[in-house]
Amino acid sequence: MDYTVYGLAVETLAGAVPMRRIPVRPDQLRSLCSAVHEAGGFIHALWASDVRDTTGGFLLRVALQDDVGLVVIELLLPAATPHFPSIADIFPAADRMQRAAYDLLGVRAEAADRRSWVRHAAWPDDCFPLRHDYDATRPHADADERYPFVRVTGDGVHEIAVGPVHAGTIEPAHFRFSVVGEKVLRIEERLGYTHKGIEKRFETLPALQAHKLAARVSGDSAVAFSWAYCMALEMICGISPPVRAIWLRALYLERERIANHLGDLGALGNDAGFSIALAQFSRLKEDLLRINQAAFGARYLMDVVVPGGVARDLDETHRQILLETIPGIESELNTLREIYDDHAGLQDRFSGTGRVAPALARQLGLVGLAGRASGQTWDWRCDPVYAPYDALNVRIAGSLDGDVAGRVSVRFQETFESLRLSRIILENLPRTECGAALPDVPAGGFGVGLVEGWRGPVLVALETGDGGRIRRCHPHDPSWQNWPVVEHATIGNIVPDFPLINKSFNLSYSGQDL
Amino acid sequence: MLRTLRQVIKVGVVSERAARPAGERPKESGLRAQIHQRFGRALGIRHVDAGSCNGCELEIHAVNNPYYNLEGFGIKFVASPRHADLLLVTGPVSRHMESALKRVYDATPDPKWVIAVGDCGCTGGIFGSGYAIRGSVADIIPVDLTVPGCPPPPAAILSGIVSVVTTDRR
Structure with missing residues (x-):
């Protein structure tokens, strides 16, 4: 989209993921969001920062995806009345993000749902943990735990x-x-039960060490979060990791995708009463994790992506082992897919259950694998492409069914594709260094990383402060966008199908509670 | 159906004795007998996520996979704390999960054991002691054993479960 026709200043920031930054006035926020939505765009994230000590007030940021790529809209709110027009009617996924922005920073979306979201009883409603003057030692009574659920009334x-x-x-x-x-x-x-104050915790850590915390925002997406974090930091530092490191990061990411899909495919069969599937898939997953342990030093790849590159190189022996095990997994997966497809009882439970039609998915902004299973043809590895995916020609998965069966199908497709990508990566791994030295982290930097994790796009926005410390970090899991859609997917289904529907999305709680 | 049976037969039994905990290394049947003697039935485990990043949950799932085959010991996961003998608690305890964790502990009948699984459950871990965190599991409820690791591998979790059941004489 061309934003200059709206009279807006657009600043392009270079990095692994090019990003356009657009400052707007309050009256421009909604019209710009509407324009992006009408052009087929969607929302990634909404968050705020306390900038009263620098530019004054609070800075609201909205990350959007348009036809070109990532756009970050910035709106400066006055310190005394940090209010902004709600965009939840344009992007329904923004509703909970706006409520969380109030809970944590006291920035208020006007004319919107005012119920707390991530705040339960841990802090009162008149103080805001992510403000720099927040006093965690101030004693307070636990706030009221009652939450006003919407009541449905009628006979029975x-x-x-x-x-x-x-x-x-x-x-x-x-x-x-x-x-x-x-x-x-x-x-x-x-949600909000696992709220750990992760964003505040980031502000106590040196930027060069916080990739470890990023990896633990949602443990099942450790590679996606630590890679996105490092991308943001490398953007601020103005460096690019060696090619081999970028390829190895993609290898880790694809193996994380395979491991999660294998686990979930087995659990989905199990939830439909086919426990043999759980045994078979969890065996394949365990094989994969054991090879991870041997090749990368960890079953779950928590600390393998580090600022500037990767923690350790892949040796030739393990490169060969990784390559040799791919055909075996493909063959087993083919057999299991045939078993799934042929099993009438299983298909009966999967088909038509938890359906999100493509039009609803588009309206609600469903992203990631669940979005692709509901006809949303977007994958950050394909469009626009960033290294190394520009050299890999990722085939996008998809289904128009939007039901549990559709999401099962997309998981099979993506597992096969990740195995294919892993093979290409392993066969063509560039022979360079796998780490780069980082300069001192500049103060006042702003960077964004975006990675297509197994669940969907994972975004990390980073601001640096003095002395190599983090001023603000917002890690954003796609579960934020997809959780509200699970509610819609469940309407009209029977209660016993909810676990199956929920598992077919398998969203992160910790990743959205932060 | 035939394809399913063929796959099951082809794969066969993959459960490993090698993965059994070192040290005491009880025989599967011996441990089962011990559990049966004490409880008169299978040992029930209830998992409680008190604020975890979900990494530990992945490895707790793994102890049920065919390699580790927890159920082969006569130990199973149960759906309610009221059916449980042992609580596996993960995560630093968030303020928002504190009361739920206490209620689960109170709802679990005596005698009961508690194992804190993972670095966060053992010490609070990487998340530190912020405004939203109460601390380690032992800060909230009595803990019998800790299994550190981030996340701890399934063999360590299995070893922890077996040792708490075999060494405690209450």
Whole structure:
């Protein structure tokens, strides 16, 4: 899109992911968002920063995806009345992000849902943890825990309250079902239970060490977050890692994708009563993790992506082992896919369950693998391409079905594709260094990293302060955008299908609670 | 159906004795007998995520995979704390999960054990002691054993479960 026709100043920032930065006035925010939405764009993230000590007031940022790439809109809000016009009617996914921005920084979206989102009882509603003058030692009574869920009334309507502790080994959240008999009329999510103050924690860490914290925003997306974090930091430092390091990062990312898809494909079969699938897929996943341990020194690749490159090089022996094991996984996966496709009982549970039609997906801004399963043909590895994916020609997965079956199909497609990409990476791994020295981290820097993780686009926005420290860091998981869509996907289904629907998205709780 | 059976037969039984915990290394049947003697039934485990990044959950899932085969010991995961003998707690305890964790602990019948799994559960870990964190698991409820690691590998989790059951004489 050409933003100069709106009379806006556009600054292009160079980095692994080129980004355009556009400062706007309050009256321009909504019209610009509408223009991007009408042109087929969607929202990545919305967050704010306390800049009262530098430029004055609070800085609201909205990261959008348009036809060219990443755009970050900036709106400076006055310190006394940090209010801004809500964009939740344009991008529904912005609603919870706006509420979290209020909970953490006291910046208020006008004419919007005012219920707290990430704040439960941990701090009162008149203080804001991400403000620089927040006093964590100030004693306060635990705030009111009651949350005003939307009530559904009518003959025979009753509520089922589930969580925060669930029956399985999963993360905590509360789900409030309003049902008639078995049929779900409405489900409302309440998250925030695993809120750990990660963004505040970043501000206590040196920028050159915080990739470890980034990797633990959502443990299942460690590579995606640590890579996005390093991208943002490398953008600020004006350096680019050696080619081999970038290729190795992509190898880690694809193996993270394969591991998660294998785990979820097995769990989906299990949730539909086909426990053999769980045994088979979890065996394949364990094989993969053990090779990770041997080749990279870790089963889950928490600390392998480091600023400037990767933590250790891949030796020739393990490069060969990684290559040799790919055909075996492909062959097993083919067999399991045939078993899934042929299993009438399984298909009966998957087909038509938890459907999100493409038009609804577009309206709500569904992203990542769930978006691709609902006809949203966007994958950050394909469009626009960044290194090394520009050399790999990623084939985008997709389905128009938008149901559990569609998401299962996309996971199979993407696992096969990641195996193909892994083979190309391993066969063509450039022979360069795998790490670069970083200069002193400049103060006052702003950088953004964006990586297509297994779940969807993972964004990290970073601001640096004096002495190589972090002034502000916002790690953003695509679960923010996709959680509200799970509510829509569940409407009209029966209660026992909710675990299956939920698992087909498998969203992160920790990644959105922060 | 035939394809499924063929796959099951082709793969066969992959459970590993080698992955069993070192040291005491109880025989599978011996441990099962011990658990049965004490409880008169299988040992029930309830997992509670008290604020984890979900890394530990992935490795807790793994102890149920065919290689580690936790159920082969006569140990199973249960859906309610009221059915549990052992709590596996992960994460630094967030302020928002503190009361839920206490309630789960109170709902678990005696005798019960608690294992804190992962660096965060053991010490608070990388997330430090911010405004939203209460501390390690032991800061909130009594803990019998800690299994450090980020995340701890399944063999370590398995070893922790086995040692708490075999060494405690309560």
